[in-house]
Amino acid sequence: MDDAFLMVSKFPIEQILDAIYEAAFDPDRWLVVLRYLTVASESASTGIGILDERQGMGLMDEYNTRQPDEGFWLKSDMERRNFIEYARRHAPLDFTNRESYFPKDYPNLAEINERLRSKNIADQLGATINLPTGQVVSITSERWLRDGVYPDALGARLDMFRPHLARAALLSANMGMQRATGTMAALNALGLPAAMLSLTGKVLETNELMAQTSENVRPVAWGMLRLTQAGADKELQQIIAEMRAGLAPRAKTIPVTSGEDRQLVHVIPISGATRNLFYEARLLLVITKVGAASIVPSREILMRLYQLTEAEVRLARVLAAGQSLQDCALFLGVSYGTARSYLLRIFRKTETNQQSELVAVLKSIAQIGVVPR
Incomplete structure (x- = not known):
């Protein structure tokens, strides 16, 4: 075990490995992993980016060296494509500092370096992982100018985690695909x-x-x-x-x-x-037919599709069961005027105008019983 690592990180290696594999099943744990890597590499922050030819997504730990909307250090589609092509064919497998990672003739390297310096970033320590999905995972730690460039020893320190990070990334990708396939099959049924x-x-x-x-x-x-x-x-x-x-x-x-x-086409954020x-x-x-179901929609579906309040959800579900507005008010223990107020707000949120139209829409979404998380 690396004594210098323990002195810097204050965390047992087993604890960090546990967090890495927990992150494979719980995406929230990736932030914990990134914080561990930040401390272990004596960095200002650490981020993880997932890139393909069409898009890039990133997550950085709480010791952020940039604003969230700045992403990583790739500022255009061309820079992202250049990086992906290089990562797939030539990128070093181990954690490497910026000078050793890129060849001198890498496209726009001088401009990228200047962009980092303008953010007071002296150096980066990075590794890439190529997933079977075609995506490239980029794990990058960053140091402030005042701390100078990374010594080789810090790259070696992070290398002990690289195979575990790769396995966790692959597990996360596979878990996501399995959840999606299961959801599609359930809705088809x-x-x-x-x-x-x-x-x-x-x-x-x-x-x-x-x-x-x-x-x-x-x-x-x-x-x-x-x-x-x-x-x-x-x-x-x-x-x-x-x-x-x-x-x-x-x-x-x-x-x-x-x-x-x-x-109707229901657009539901995952x-x-x-x-x-x-x-x-x-x-x-999800495509449904209006009025095709006799069951009432779930509380979760109503809240996620239309952002209804608890009171509005209760009224909507009783209406979908076929009750009049007056009977709904009695059932819920509110005045007719209060129930009417709820109904008007539901009209606005569901973009309907009449009670019969609303009930038909509610019956149609009652068919949606499986929504991925």
């Missing part, structure tokens, strides 16, 4: 077409029913999908654009057909997905 989308709107998973649904959804280039109804597609693309801009994904119910066979960097799913799309 319920008769509901469904798809999972990434941060950029790329289709990651679909079930058989969604693949057969050509009247409402059509595939387009780059693995994307569009809704065939122009107005509905505009709303979906707006939600995706907001996500790409860094905003939290919005839940939304979008009508895609009208008349007796009216259908809870906790922003913490799981190793699987890209950010949105769940």
Whole structure:
């Protein structure tokens, strides 16, 4: 065991290894891992980034050397593509400081170095892990200018954790894919077409029913999908654009057909997905038919889809069971005026105008019984 490591980190190596493997199953634990690596490498901060040709996602520990919206140190699609190509073919396997990591002719190296210096960052200590999914994992520690460049000994100190970090990253990716596959199968069994989308709107998973649904959804280039109804597609693309801009994904119910066979697309943010960097799913799309179910929607679905309050959820569920507004007020122990006030707020949040229309929508979402976390 490295005595210098123990003196610097104050944590047993076994404790750090436990945290790494816990992070494979609990994305929140990655922040704990990053803090351990920061202390072990005598750094200002440590971050982990997951990159592919279309997007990059990152997470940095609490000792942040930059604002969250600055990402890592890749500022353009071209820089990200250059890094991914280099990482897949030439990047050193071990934790290496910046001077040794990149060749002198690496594209835009001088500009990148100057950008780091402008942030008072003297050096980086990094390693990359290539996942079978095609994504590149970049783990990077950073030092302030006042602390100088990294000595080789600190890279060797982190190398003892590299194989464990690689296994945990692979486990995280596989766990995410298994959850997605299970969700798609469950919704298919319920008769509901469904798809999972990434941060950029790329289709990651679909079930058989969604693949057969050509009247409402059509595939387009780059693995994307569009809704065939122009107005509905505009709303979906707006939600995706907001996500790409860094905003939290919005839940939304979008009508895609009208008349007796009216259908709705429910756009549902995947809870906790922003913490799981190793699987890209950010949105769940589910298509339902209006009024197709006799059961009432769950509290969780109502809250996540429409951000209803507890009082509004209780009223909505009783309405969906077929009760009049007056009977709902008696059942819930509130005045008719209070129930009416709740109903108006529910109209606004669900974008409905009449009680019959609201009940039909509520019955349609009651079919959605499985939502990934």
